[in-house]
Amino acid sequence: xxxxxxxxxxxxxxxxxxxxxxxxxxxxxxxxxxxxxxxxxxxxxxxxxxxxxxxxxxxxxxxxxxxxxxxxxxxxxxxxxxxxxxxxxxxxxxxxxxxxxxxxxxxxxxxxxxxxxxxxxxxxxxxxxxxxxxxxxxxxxxxxxxxxxxxxxxxxxxxxxxxxxxxxxxxxxxxxxxxxxxxxxxxxxxxxxxxxxxxxxxxxxxxxxxxxxxxxxxxxxxxxxxxxxxxxxxxxxxxxxxxxxxxxxxxxxxxxxxxxxxxxxxxxxxxxxxxxxxxxxxxxxxx
Numbered sequence: 080x081x082x083x084x085x086x087x088x089x090x091x092x093x094x095x096x097x098x099x100x101x102x103x104x105x106x107x108x109x110x111x112x113x114x115x116x117x118x119x120x121x122x123x124x125x126x127x128x129x130x131x132x133x134x135x136x137x138x139x140x141x142x143x144x145x146x147x148x149x150x151x152x153x154x155x156x157x158x159x160x161x162x163x164x165x166x167x168x169x170x171x172x173x174x175x176x177x178x179x180x181x182x183x184x185x186x187x188x189x190x191x192x193x194x195x196x197x198x199x200x201x202x203x204x205x206x207x208x209x210x211x212x213x214x215x216x217x218x219x220x221x222x223x224x225x226x227x228x229x230x231x232x233x234x235x236x237x238x239x240x241x242x243x244x245x246x247x248x249x250x251x252x253x254x255x256x257x258x259x260x261x262x263x264x265x266x267x268x269x270x271x272x273x274x275x276x277x278x279x280x281x282x283x284x285x286x287x288x289x290x291x292x293x294x295x296x297x298x299x300x301x302x303x304x305x306x307x308x309x310x311x312x313x314x315x316x317x318x319x320x321x322x323x324x325x326x327x328x329x330x331x332x333x334x335x336x337x338x339x340x341x342x343x344x345x346x347x348x349x350x351x352x353x354x355x356x357x358x359x360x361x362x363x364x365x366x
Contacts, residue, residue, distance in 0.1 A: 080127070080128050080133065081124065081125050081126060081127055081128060082109060082113075082120070082123055082124050082125070082126055082128055083124040083125060085109070085128050085133060085136060086102075086105050086106060086109055086120070086124070089105035089108065089109070089136065089137075089140045090102040090104075090105040092140050092141075092144055093105060093140065093143060093144060095144075096143075096144035096145075096146075098143060098144065098146065104143055104149055105140070106120050107149050107153070108136060108139045108140060108143065108149065108152065108153070109136060111139070111152070111153040112132055112135050112136045112139070113132070139152050146278075146279040146280045146283060146284070147280075147284060148171055148280050148281075148284055148285070150165040150171045151165065151166070151167055151284060154166070156171055156172050157172075158172035158176070158177075158200045158204065159177055159180055159200075159204045159208075161203075161204065161207065161235065162234075163198050163199070163200050163203075163231050164198070164227055164230050164231050164234065165198055165227070166223075166227055167284060167285070167286070168221060168223035168224050168226075168227055168286060169197040169198040169221075169224045169227050169228075169286065169289070170197050170198065170265075170285055170286065170289045170290070171285060172198060172200040174347075175320075175346045175347075175348075175350075175352055176200070176201065176265055176320055178320070178344060178345075178346045178347070178352045178353050179201060179263060179265065179318060179319075179320045179352070179353050180201065180204055180205065180208070182318055182344055182353050182355060183205055183261060183263055183316075183318055184205065184208055184209065186261065186316050186318075187260070188209075188213070188259075188260035188261035188315070188316070189209075189212055189213050189214065189260055190213070190214050190215070190257070190258075190259050190260050190261070191205060191206075191213065191214075191215045191216075191259055191260065191261040191262070191263065192215065192216050192217075192218070192252075192259045192261070192262045192263070192310065193205075193215060193216070193217045193218070193262075193263050193264065194218055194248050194249065194262065194263070194264035194266065194303060194307075195218070195219055195220075195248070195264055195265065195266050195267075195289065195299070196217030196218060196219050196224070196225070196228050196243070197219060197224050197227075197228065197265075197289060198224070198227050198228055198231060199217055199227070199228030199229075199231045199232060199241075199243075200231070201263055201265060202215045202217045202228070202241065202263075203215075203228075203231055203232055203235055203237055203241070205261075205263070206237050206240055206241060207235055207237060211240070213240065214240050214241070215240065215241050215242075216241070216242045216243070216244065216252070216256070216259075217241065217242070217243045217244075218243070218244050218245070218246055218248065218249070218251035218252065219243070219245065219251075220245070220246065220247055220248075220251075220288065221245075221286065221288065221289075222245050224286070224289075225243045225245055228243055229243055248299070248302055248303065248306065249303075249306045249307065249310060252310070256310070258310055258311055258312045258315065259310055259311055259312065259315060260311075260312055260315045260316070261315060261316050261318070262303075262307050262310065262311060262315070262316070262317045262318070263317075263318045263319070264299070264303055264318075264319045264320070265319070265320040266292075266299030266300065266303065266319065266320075267288065267289055267290050267291050267292050267296075267299055268291075268292075268296045268297075268299070268300070268320070268321055268322045268325060269290050269291040269296055269322065270291065270292075270294070270295050270296035271291055271292075271293050271294060271295075271296075273291075273296070274287075274290065274291045277290070296322060296325065297325065297328055297329070297332075300319065300321075300325075300328075300329050300332050301332060303317070303319065304317075304329075304332040304333055304335070304336040304338075305336060307336075308336055308337060308338060308358050311358040312358070313358055313359065313360045313361050314357065314358060314359075314360045315357070315358050316355060316356070316357050316358075317333065317338060317355070317356050317357075317358070318353060318354070318355045319353065319354050320352060320353055321343075321351060321352065321353065321354055323350040323351050323352070324351070325351070326343040326351035326354060327343075329343075329354045330342075330343055330354050330356075333354060333356035334356075336356075337358075337359065338356030338357060338358060338359075339356065339357050339358075339359050340355070340356065340357045341354070341355070341356045342354070342355045342356075
């Protein structure tokens with residue numbers, strides 16, 4: 080058997096199991112088995128498949144048919160041009176989160192905080208993009224997630240510019256931590272009602288704690304909006320990723336917390352995706 084035949088069989092199996100983009104996933108899993116980039120699969124399509132590799136590939140296809148995410152099978156996911164280690168303990172980095180990255184890079188900052196850092200993809204991407212003068216802290220309630228983030232920091236050689244602390248949102252910060260120019264977060268924003276409708280790839284295999292607050296999906300935003308301004312320098316920014324229907328509600332929370340220049344940004348599909356707000360600068364006192 081050649082790889083072209085095995086790929087065809089793999090795609091057919093995934094299609095029968097209801098997996099979206101079956102041909103793409105079949106290629107990604109084959110590339111993982113062969114240790115090549117997915118774009119290079121066509122170069123080996125006519126090569127014979129060794130029995131050991133065929134067995135390994137068929138096993139991965141069987142797991143994907145049960146809707147195990149591809150990132151869990153390969154152990155990694157690309158995000159903003161970099162490869163991040165991914166495990167079932169963290170959310171799979173998603174393209175729409177790049178809207179948050181672009182918004183953060185458009186603002187001036189040197190010292191940042193990422194709340195609920197997960198794999199660290201947001202924090203580490205921003206540090207890598209902005210340069211050596213920047214520093215960041217990531218917090219997460221899950222110590223298993225922080226282990227993944229620390230591995231990614233080491234792989235990207237950013238360990239000397241980042242710290243990680245376990246705990247509940249801003250409560251994880253050590254006493255006396257200096258204020259930040261930028262605070263970002265992609266918190267759990269899926270409501271309990273919507274959680275039941277998630278694709279099995281997400282609902283069955285990604286960490287529930289990072290997906291839903293178990294209520295209306297706004298619980299994390301209430302806490303962040305209430306606590307984050309005290310940890311921002313004057314003129315500092317708070318940026319959060321949101322669900323497509325949460326723009327107004329989160330913007331209202333930011334405004335009620337005293338933030339200004341509150342803006343809802345759309346992703347490339349035109350959906351509300353990020354809410355930004357700035358802590359007011361000091362007003363000179365009148366003499």
